[in-house]
Amino acid sequence: MTAKRRRVLAIVATDSTFERSRHGTQAVWVGACIHCRSPLTIAADGRPVSQATIEHIWPQRHGGDNTLTNLALACGVCNRGKSRHDTRPKNDPRLAEIVAELRRRRSERWRDPPDELATHVTWAIRAVEGEGDNDPEV
């Protein structure tokens, strides 16, 4: 399993909108985009079934890292929409507003990981400690 898929599963694990479901014969997790709440489907192995992307709430370009509280899952359209704001200066009030709202939503959704996903959360926490601020894989 790639680092990216483990990270996706660690986000699923800590986001209470994600519930176990089935996609045909496949076991999946279905949750909501952090922005528009449209459904996102993630396979049990972390592969996105519907278009799902990792959203860095505080932008990577301004030093946002892979700490789980800074990550959420978003549909591709919303992620690209947010990226346009990420190019604003670090101290831009509109960027601060967007980030504050996303942090609020993320903490509202926060949950303790289900047992089957707990190892991915442990991995994601260790990965951040080991890699510093940047992860070229995401």
Ligand SMILES: [Zn+2]
């Ligand atoms: Zn969306």
